[in-house]
Amino acid sequence: MFVIPAIDILDGKCVRLAQGDFADSITYSNNPVDVARDFEKQGAQFLHIVDLDGARLGFPINSEMVFAIAKSVSIPLHVGGGIRSYDSAKKYLENGVEKIIVSTIAIEKPKLLECLFEDFGNSRITVSVDVKDGKVATRGWLGESTKTVSDIITILKRVGIASVIVTDTAKDGLLKGPNFDLTKQFINKGFETVAAGGVSSLSDVQEFNKLGAFGVIIGKAMYEGKIDLQKAQKRVAYRNNLTKRIIPCLDVKNGRVVKGTHFSDLRDAGDPIELGKRYCELGADELVFLDIAATLENRKTFCKLVLKIAKEINIPFTVGGGISSIEDITKLLNAGADKISIGSAAVKNSNFVKEAVEYFGSQCIVISVDAKRQNNGWRIYIKGGTEETDIDTIEFSKQMEQFGAGELLLNSLDRDGTKKGFDLELLKRISKSVNIPVIASSGAGSVQDFLDVFQNTNVDAALGASIFHYQEVSIMELKKFLSKNNVPIRV
Amino acid sequence: MIAIIDYKAGNIASVKNALERLGRACVVTSDLKKILSADGVIFPGQGRAGAAMPNLRKTGIDKVIPKITKPFLGICLGMQLLGSYSEEDQTKCLGIFQGACRKFPPTLKTPHLGWNKVELTQESPLIAGIPDGSYFYFVHSYYVDPVRSKKPLVSAALNKERTSNGVDALEAHIVGKTSYGFDFPSIMQKDNFFAVQFHPEKSGAQGLRLLNNFCELCL
Numbered sequence: 061m062f063v064i065p066a067i068d069i070l071d072g073k074c075v076r077l078a079q080g081d082f083a084d085s086i087t088y089s090n091n092p093v094d095v096a097r098d099f100e101k102q103g104a105q106f107l108h109i110v111d112l113d114g115a116r117l118g119f120p121i122n123s124e125m126v127f128a129i130a131k132s133v134s135i136p137l138h139v140g141g142g143i144r145s146y147d148s149a150k151k152y153l154e155n156g157v158e159k160i161i162v163s164t165i166a167i168e169k170p171k172l173l174e175c176l177f178e179d180f181g182n183s184r185i186t187v188s189v190d191v192k193d194g195k196v197a198t199r200g201w202l203g204e205s206t207k208t209v210s211d212i213i214t215i216l217k218r219v220g221i222a223s224v225i226v227t228d229t230a231k232d233g234l235l236k237g238p239n240f241d242l243t244k245q246f247i248n249k250g251f252e253t254v255a256a257g258g259v260s261s262l263s264d265v266q267e268f269n270k271l272g273a274f275g276v277i278i279g280k281a282m283y284e285g286k287i288d289l290q291k292a293q294k295r296v297a298y299r300n301n302l303t304k305r306i307i308p309c310l311d312v313k314n315g316r317v318v319k320g321t322h323f324s325d326l327r328d329a330g331d332p333i334e335l336g337k338r339y340c341e342l343g344a345d346e347l348v349f350l351d352i353a354a355t356l357e358n359r360k361t362f363c364k365l366v367l368k369i370a371k372e373i374n375i376p377f378t379v380g381g382g383i384s385s386i387e388d389i390t391k392l393l394n395a396g397a398d399k400i401s402i403g404s405a406a407v408k409n410s411n412f413v414k415e416a417v418e419y420f421g422s423q424c425i426v427i428s429v430d431a432k433r434q435n436n437g438w439r440i441y442i443k444g445g446t447e448e449t450d451i452d453t454i455e456f457s458k459q460m461e462q463f464g465a466g467e468l469l470l471n472s473l474d475r476d477g478t479k480k481g482f483d484l485e486l487l488k489r490i491s492k493s494v495n496i497p498v499i500a501s502s503g504a505g506s507v508q509d510f511l512d513v514f515q516n517t518n519v520d521a522a523l524g525a526s527i528f529h530y531q532e533v534s535i536m537e538l539k540k541f542l543s544k545n546n547v548p549i550r551v
Numbered sequence: 552m553i554a555i556i557d558y559k560a561g562n563i564a565s566v567k568n569a570l571e572r573l574g575r576a577c578v579v580t581s582d583l584k585k586i587l588s589a590d591g592v593i594f595p596g597q598g599r600a601g602a603a604m605p606n607l608r609k610t611g612i613d614k615v616i617p618k619i620t621k622p623f624l625g626i627c628l629g630m631q632l633l634g635s636y637s638e639e640d641q642t643k644c645l646g647i648f649q650g651a652c653r654k655f656p657p658t659l660k661t662p663h664l665g666w667n668k669v670e671l672t673q674e675s676p677l678i679a680g681i682p683d684g685s686y687f688y689f690v691h692s693y694y695v696d697p698v699r700s701k702k703p704l705v706s707a708a709l710n711k712e713r714t715s716n717g718v719d720a721l722e723a724h725i726v727g728k729t730s731y732g733f734d735f736p737s738i739m740q741k742d743n744f745f746a747v748q749f750h751p752e753k754s755g756a757q758g759l760r761l762l763n764n765f766c767e768l769c770l
Binding site: 247248250266269270271272274296298299300301302303304305340345370371374375376393394395396397398420421422423424466467495496497520521550 | 562564565568569571572597598599653656657658659660661662663664665666667668686688689690691692696729730731732733734750752753754755756758759
């Protein structure tokens, strides 16, 4: 999360107001340029600048000062205050300001907002939502609108605005803590949300970080020495040690591991338990066992196998193949499986997914999707890739996330068994569209293919079968290779 | 004999399997007497806090857990239920640890799933012989939050305790932490109560070592 220092300019000076009251200002410096330079020196990654005179009068007053700051520092500026015409927006955007902050026009001139959005794009406009007693304030907080928070969310969504700054005006400049709930509403609606108003301690800053804010604007607390910029940045630096997973997949038929191309031409690849144990020792992060015959007869044998696997193997494993009832899942979980992969049944009856999640929890429900490219998208196939549906893979994946699926396993029928590499385009799209872990599957033929999928898409795990079974690639070698190439991997 | 508490919350077989691999005698039970008389108790769990707590109350296990004086290990949901409150289904929990359980923000992929590092922050017999920075397997959408919030996520009593001690009461119980967007506690200890957010029974050799350490404490 970014910690963003605020510079408010009134009559050419750097000031802070309390609750937006122009009569209640404290001057911190007569030279905002020096203040900006100082923040840059302290490590600020960008600056939030408000032309208070402009906000009050409805057109930029201190823009020359803003341009002077733009010339003096080399960090991006986000500037607001009185930007209520196309020309004033354009002037800023063409003279060194990275992003303009608008507020009043979102309420009073939504057409202008749409126009700016069209011409300059999402990345250069942020809307400041200033809330006063539950209503959105305008005109430098002097004006009031009848719009509520949910009204403004609807407006911004309609226009396509992605980034907002949220302030509870009652909290601003008082150093008594911010309004977390207000900010949370915007974060939960998917906005890139910057929080402002009343931030007065490091724990306030940390709290916004935990809520998932994109940034936090700090004014008075920084000028009064209550928050140190560098300390705050250190506290909220993004830290993540979660590793990418390598998952061998074992297709099981009649108690043996088999593998074929395009779901046919099956070849024997060994004993599932022996193979599973070996993969464990070599550093596999998880295992998948698929019952590819999945007849009633086979299901009993498979259940017994799962029971044995659970006793022998101490890393997580997923089982799947023909799962279509709560009873199926119960049996396999009781036998010791950690996760259950649901395929065709999820496509045919999405209520089954809801029901399974309700029963067993998201964490053990994996949805396995067989996708095949068609025109501009990917269609879902069922029954082991033999039957086409008219369902779009991306839409289906999003729906599964909504229904509570814990993870997605993406197979590509175009790539399965070909060893031509993962379908990067498909995986890029899917991993961008959902916010649950995604496992890449189908097409792995070399260590480079694994590196490609982790470097080019946002998937969390990659699955391989024959490439491991026939020892073309050793899991340990693969993991060392990925780690050497800076993919976070458990080695 | 180690008792594994069965309260109809998830994969209990794997904890039992792991103890059997270690050659430790264990029993899966919801019998209050057996739980109280065991040499040690493991409290596993997956699923929802809002579903688990009523089960614990119905069986009376909620009253028994605070009375246990033998080594006790909460795993995953079992750790979260030891806190005072969970955001999940707004559930009041057991209150062994004074901490609140919160959901990861929508900006992070949820569940937090896979192998992540545990950085050890203080000594505990539970982690004897386990190197700092070892990897363990996690699957969870909620985490125990040690930082005070403006909202009454934590009890007033705790805030008072914090102010009077000058230290964060919960922070003092953190033995290990893990980074997912930010740091959260992944191993905790308060007296005989241990808790881990990851699944030691699914975390390969280091997981088994941790479970073995726990079993040693139960002798």
